Amino acid sequence: MKTILVIGTYDTKDDELHYICQRIADMGGQVLSMDVSVLGDPSAPTDLSKHQVAEAGGASIRQAIDAGDENAAMQIMARGAAALTAQLYADGKIDGMLALGGTMGTDLALDCAQALPLGVPKYVVSTVSFSPLIPADRLAPDIQMILWAGGLYGLNSVCKSSLSQAAGAVLGAAMAVEAPVSTRPVIGMTSLGSSCLKYMKHLRDPLQERGFEVAVFHATGMGGMAFESLAQQGYFAAVMDFALPELGNLMVGSVVHSGPERLTRAGAAGTPQIVAPGCADLVDYAGWQDIPAAYTDRPFHAHNRLIKSAALSGDERRALVRDIVARLERANAPVHVLMPKGGVEEWDREGGEAHDPQALAAMADEMEKTVKAPLGLTMLDAHINDAAFADAALAVLDGWIADGTVKLG
The missing domain is CATH 3.40.50.12020 (Uncharacterised protein family UPF0261, NN domain)
Known part of the structure; x- marks a missing residue:
């Protein structure tokens, strides 16, 4: 009863x-x-x-x-x-x-x-x-x-x-209800649909083979909120926070965000973080909203009737990187940032709707200038959806497993 x-x-x-x-x-x-x-x-x-x-x-x-x-x-x-x-x-x-x-x-x-x-x-x-x-x-x-x-x-x-x-x-x-009682340590990961960000496909099986359970959260506002809520509870052994559009949305005033505490609660809970600016080049709007006039001349992608995106400028991306780093600097556990210089989501590849090589270069440059020890940084000559990106993330995690930063049991 x-x-x-x-x-x-x-x-x-x-x-x-x-x-x-x-x-x-x-x-x-x-x-x-x-x-x-x-x-x-x-x-x-x-x-x-x-x-x-x-x-x-x-x-x-x-x-x-x-x-x-x-x-x-x-x-x-x-x-x-x-x-x-x-x-x-x-x-x-x-x-x-x-x-x-x-x-x-x-x-x-x-x-x-x-x-x-x-x-x-x-x-x-x-x-x-x-x-x-x-x-x-x-x-x-x-x-x-x-x-x-x-x-x-x-x-x-x-x-x-x-x-x-x-x-x-x-x-x-x-x-x-089957309450979430995992017998394995959990990796919390953020992403978007696989048409935009594909690293889930490269990472899930290798993570499971290492003994982890993988929980992937859809970074469209409420998904990031759920991720942060569980991170605050110390639910994750480590996080791979690779989708950060909610922070850009918060910065420019879009409703598609997860609140002011995004990218802070895992660090506050002492959870190791591997972070990348996946889809942080775009600002998302609800499908029923008009795109503000300031963004009408930007690269644009209409994903479906619920959500559409306009690209951030180079200066806006620099400001966003500074915000990301400031949040990470408050962490109480190791943080490693991966910056894929070849692109941060599928539509910014050459020929894609959101391709803007100058703005991407500005983001990478700001990341290299701003991320300082004790934060770790790897600049990658790869796209975020390439297997090389997933390999780099696994290399960081394996190092943390080896030195005891991340526990398997």
Whole structure:
């Protein structure tokens, strides 16, 4: 029997939350209810009251009410709810969570989801699911979101469709989940699709033959966020962070980024890093966005209807390299940078849509000037998709295995 933590403002969404709890119970699950209301009260007591939540957030309901505005009040409740969620899981009292809300409830729910480790089902039913209001760095690596259609005010047949699916989904996930317990050390790798970056094909088998498990993250915003989240937990034996477009996107203001902490958390956790500027020559835009006028005369690649890219100038690439190096210099473990002078993604080869040899040369020059000891640097007369690049990465890793920097057991 699995127990699901159901979180919401029971003063304003009492009927909806009780409906979810009943659906979970009808399917054989158990429920712990958590009330994160501030002003009102539920129709019946919840397992965790709003007073307990506020106290876990370092305050009281009275202090939340007196905070002056609803945002300040809900941040108190969010701190408390996240702390209680983490504690309940650590104590073995819950097997998953489901939270319900509009923008206020969703804001709080995202913190609760991030308080749980990878592999614990975490569902958020929200009126703003999948909205650009939600930045990638607020999302837990394996969060699931369900759009709450017709759910702004009151229980009805339309919103019951979303709520009943959510109840079944979270309970089913708690019953079916295979938590990530690896018997081998894990290499965390970033990449993009193999039409752009192909080193995965050269690296996965040799890494597995060396005794590693390989987890590859899609560096399109949320993938980089998931990578950073696990890196922060010390989940990886080493990382091969070879796709850095999210940093260029952050630099120029694109929405396709992973937040300000990208390329910092592995180093902060003491995880050795092999780094290369894969696809760092391009800035990505959502397919529905207009390319800013300043980029309309740049080399351009339309990947699909969801994402399109324009090339960074030589000066922009120099600035990006300086940012990359500054982040790496904060690391608490060895770092080695690989700079493939022949190109950093498939479309910048000669004849490709993003080919710009002068800007690529500027990137390589800045890398050679900026990377200083204790950071390591290898300048490669190769393209990032060549086998020679993968061989160089494996040579660095093998050296670290030999000297004990990276452990195989």
